[in-house]
Amino acid sequence: MTKFPTRLLEARMKSTLTLNQVSEATGVDVSIINRLETGEYNAEPIILCTLASLYGVSADWLIGSINNPDRTLSENEKAAAAAIRSYDLTAFLEQPFVHNGKPLNREAKKKLYVMAQLLLDQDE
Structure with a gap:
């Protein structure tokens, strides 16, 4: 369902x-x-x-495509998206990412950044 x-x-x-x-x-x-x-x-x-x-x-x-009911991105989401688009790993790593209620560590953030870049590169 x-x-x-x-x-x-x-x-x-x-x-x-x-x-x-x-x-x-x-x-x-x-x-x-x-x-x-x-x-x-x-x-x-x-x-x-x-x-x-x-x-x-x-x-x-x-x-159910996203978990944020708001129509607009939060400031943190906007900053993360901008960092991905500009290939700015340092800015991306500064973002407060949380998964299952726990903050992501630096290594998990790096993996997330690489995955996001791969997905964006696929669309080009």
Whole structure:
């Protein structure tokens, strides 16, 4: 099962909107929203984007592609991305990376940097 139904329901609960209110705000039928939240129906892209916008989260977060529901990157994420793009290992190593609640050590950060560079080089 995908994360989408769970995250969609979580986003609606955090917004404190009822199914009827979401339906009124988006024009999506209540039964469709309910089926999306229970995983019985897959969202069309336009519905996905509409709901993400209403709830103030990213569509990527709703579908489980990322773990940060915010639409924008944090300052640390922006700094890490800039360091990768500019091939600045020193700046990258200064970033406070955490995995499973524990900070990454210097060697783990180096491995992460190399993997990120490999992925970026593949796309070129």
